[in-house]
Amino acid sequence: MTNNLPNQSKSYWHDSVDLPHFPKLEEKITVDVGIVGAGITGITAAYLLSKQGFNVCLIDAGYILNGTTGHTTAKITAQHGLIYDEFINHFGVENAAKYYMANDEARNFIEKIVTENNIDCHFTTEDAYIYTNSEQYVKNIENEWKAYEKLNIKGEILDTTPLPFAVKKAIKMENQAHFHPLEYLNTLIDECQENGVQIFENTRAVSIEYNKQPAIITEDDHRIICRYVIQASHYPFYDGTGFYPIKMYADRSYIIAAKTKKTVENGMYINAETPTRSIRPVTINNEKMLLIGGDNHKTGQSHGQMMAHYDTLRKFADEKFQLLNIPYRWSAQDQVTVDKLPYVGYVTKNQHNVFVATGYRKWGMTNSTNAALILHDLIMEKDNQYADLFSPARDIKVDPSIRKLISFNTDVAKHLIKGKVDSSNADIEELKQNEACTTIINGQRIGVYKDEDEQIHAVDTTCTHLGCEVEWNNAENSWDCPCHGSRFTYTGDILNGPAVKPLKKVTIK
Numbered sequence: 001m002t003n004n005l006p007n008q009s010k011s012y013w014h015d016s017v018d019l020p021h022f023p024k025l026e027e028k029i030t031v032d033v034g035i036v037g038a039g040i041t042g043i044t045a046a047y048l049l050s051k052q053g054f055n056v057c058l059i060d061a062g063y064i065l066n067g068t069t070g071h072t073t074a075k076i077t078a079q080h081g082l083i084y085d086e087f088i089n090h091f092g093v094e095n096a097a098k099y100y101m102a103n104d105e106a107r108n109f110i111e112k113i114v115t116e117n118n119i120d121c122h123f124t125t126e127d128a129y130i131y132t133n134s135e136q137y138v139k140n141i142e143n144e145w146k147a148y149e150k151l152n153i154k155g156e157i158l159d160t161t162p163l164p165f166a167v168k169k170a171i172k173m174e175n176q177a178h179f180h181p182l183e184y185l186n187t188l189i190d191e192c193q194e195n196g197v198q199i200f201e202n203t204r205a206v207s208i209e210y211n212k213q214p215a216i217i218t219e220d221d222h223r224i225i226c227r228y229v230i231q232a233s234h235y236p237f238y239d240g241t242g243f244y245p246i247k248m249y250a251d252r253s254y255i256i257a258a259k260t261k262k263t264v265e266n267g268m269y270i271n272a273e274t275p276t277r278s279i280r281p282v283t284i285n286n287e288k289m290l291l292i293g294g295d296n297h298k299t300g301q302s303h304g305q306m307m308a309h310y311d312t313l314r315k316f317a318d319e320k321f322q323l324l325n326i327p328y329r330w331s332a333q334d335q336v337t338v339d340k341l342p343y344v345g346y347v348t349k350n351q352h353n354v355f356v357a358t359g360y361r362k363w364g365m366t367n368s369t370n371a372a373l374i375l376h377d378l379i380m381e382k383d384n385q386y387a388d389l390f391s392p393a394r395d396i397k398v399d400p401s402i403r404k405l406i407s408f409n410t411d412v413a414k415h416l417i418k419g420k421v422d423s424s425n426a427d428i429e430e431l432k433q434n435e436a437c438t439t440i441i442n443g444q445r446i447g448v449y450k451d452e453d454e455q456i457h458a459v460d461t462t463c464t465h466l467g468c469e470v471e472w473n474n475a476e477n478s479w480d481c482p483c484h485g486s487r488f489t490y491t492g493d494i495l496n497g498p499a500v501k502p503l504k505k506v507t508i509k
Contacts, residue, residue: 004326005256005310009476011071011330012257012284017182019065020189025200025222031057033379034216034226036205037233038064040185040364041357044372045230047188049379050195057224058197059216061204061494064189065182067234068364071332073255073278073293075268076110077176078103079128080363082140082272083340084147090339095389097151099341102386106369107177114184117191121183122283129161131170132272138169140272145171163269163279164262165320178268178280181365206500208238214353219500228379231347231356232371235335235485235498240347240354242392245466245498248337248359250485253296254309254475257282257328259289260321270294277316284327292317296362298482306331306475331476333485333496334362343392344371345378355379356392428456428508436472436490445469446506447479449490458508459492464501479503 033049035042038060046058060066078100087096114123132141145157154174161170192199204219208229216224231237236244253276265288269279276294283289295309310329317323337343337359347354355378357371370386377384388394428448431437436449438461447461447470461470461479468483478495479488487495492503 005307005314006326006329009330010328012282012328013072013074013180013182014066014070015328016284017180017186019063019182019186021063022199022201025059025203025218025220025224028223028225029057029198030225031055031198032226033057033228033230034224035059035230035232036216036237037067037231038199038201039067039069039232039234039368040181041368041371041375042230042232043185043188043192044369045232045375046192046197047195048372048376050192050197052376052380054379056192056195056197057200057226058192059200059203059205059218059224061202061233061497063201064199065185067496068332068334068360069181069185069368071255071330072181072362072364073178073280073291074181074365075128075176075178075278075280075363076107076123076365077128077173077268077363078107078153078366079130079173079176079270080361081270082130082137082144084151084153085140085143086340088147088150091389093150096147098386098389100151100153102370102389103363103366106366106373109369109373110179110184110365111177113188114179117187119184119187121180121187123177123179123184125175125177126267126280128173128176128268128270129158129163129170130270130272131161131163131167133166133168134273135168137272141169141171148173161269162264162267163320164264176268178282204494204500205233205237208240208354227353229354230375231354231358232368233497234333235358235496236347236356237497237500238347238354240351242348242356244343244356244358244392245484248335248343249298250333250496251296251298251336251362252306252331252333252480253293253362254306254313254331255291255293255329256310256313256317256326257284257289258292258314258317258321258323259287259325259327260317260323262321263288263290275312277313289327290317290321306473310475332362333487334364335359335485336361341394342367342371342390344374344390345387345392347392349393431456434477436474436477438472441506441508444506446508447472447490447503448508449477451490456508457490458506459488459490460504460506462503463499464503465497465499470503 032054278293342359360367431450463481470479486499
């Protein structure tokens with residue numbers, strides 16, 4: 001046994017399931033609904049709408065389920081950290097209750113789909129806990145419990161948990177769940193195909209064009225003419241002057257699958273303080289293990305040393321559970337909105353046939369399912385009691401949120417300026433295999449990577465989204481933008497939007 005970190009980042013969810021593959025779109029097509037992004041939101045929306053008789057097309061820039069959905073901890077819960085006391089103070093009891101009910105209904109929807117279709121996806125009902133070992137956060141948990149009482153959330157405030165270490169205080173939310181997300185969604189994909197959904201991979205959407213109806217434009221200049229467009233692509237590729245870049249930011253977090261001497265059989269856990277530590281049991285190859293996650297930071301803002309975040313999780317696992325082995329490590333990225341509520345609905349007030357769903361704040365299993373349910377109702381012209389709460393056009397009225405908005409945009413400006421004035425005299429010849437550096441060549445900032453075959457790959461480090469300078473991510477071998485979260489391979493190809501164009505390749509003589 002070794003507790004060393006794996007050399008490569010690989011999600012257990014992907015490694016344990018065979019997903020179907022689909023062709024690339026090679027022609028113009030016409031459908032009722034065009035959905036961009038084949039994650040849990042897009043697939044669930046395609047499933048729901050195709051059941052209603054809509055002709056649906058679902059496209060993805062890469063392979064289906066290769067984004068955030070395939071890199072989650074897969075907790076199906078309405079317990080999204082210490083948020084309900086905050087939401088009551090910011091939005092009132094009624095809206096805080098709606099947030100809980102929307103996510104609880106999403107959990108019930110997933111369970112219903114699992115039961116009705118007899119899906120073997122390891123769906124397990126568990127209690128969810130938030131705990132603290134910081135005296136500073138004890139009062140926060142007590143306030144959160146008061147919020148649970150106001151909102152009639154079933155749970156308990158505790159001095160102990162099933163974890164194999166002491167805690168100062170904890171709060172429990174009863175009857176939540178976890179599962180294998182890709183096994184669940186594999187069944188929904190089968191259902192989509194039976195309902196006639198057209199699915200295309202390696203088909204990147206770059207814009208929306210209006211004539212009589214909106215048309216999704218792909219990077220190969222093919223058109224998907226639609227009555228409705230759903231942007232479920234993690235970050236809206238089409239802004240529609242909704243100003244999404246200034247209303248949210250991208251955040252990365254890290255996960256290890258750990259075989260340990262001490263374990264926890266039941267429950268799901270997350271601490272109240274920072275850095276975040278998320279814990280849930282999982283069975284991998286018939287062995288009981290733990291998924292331990294956290295150590296989040298804004299994308300592109302960790303000084304290139306992303307492996308250090310995995311190492312802190314490794315040390316935590318060893319200290320608390322006596323680590324034996326780490327078969328998997330992977331990371332995830334999600335958008336965080338200025339007020340912590342997702343943006344789900346019309347992309348702008350005046351564009352009612354183009355929709356967006358983003359900003360799940362790493363609680364995507366329920367938030368994304370809720371998003372699909374809302375979008376289904378909006379397209380069906382049915383009332384949805386949660387639509388106004390999650391609307392992207394909602395007013396930002398809360399002072400703390402406004403201060404956050406100013407802080408977000410100051411941070412973007414700082415990184416935009418910093419990237420332009422930073423210089424480097426890095427020596428490319430000194431690079432080792434799988435190492436990268438930035439350097440200045442003829443006045444241009446260049447990112448250089450040396451692969452395992454000692455081949456050099458060079459790119460212009462200017463992000464093709466809004467012109468910030470990308471930074472190297474040594475855990476994923478990627479170039480990450482610190483402003484809006486776009487990510488690129490070492491050859492410049494897009495990993496994550498909002499960028500729709502690759503980094504420019506550079507030839508070094």
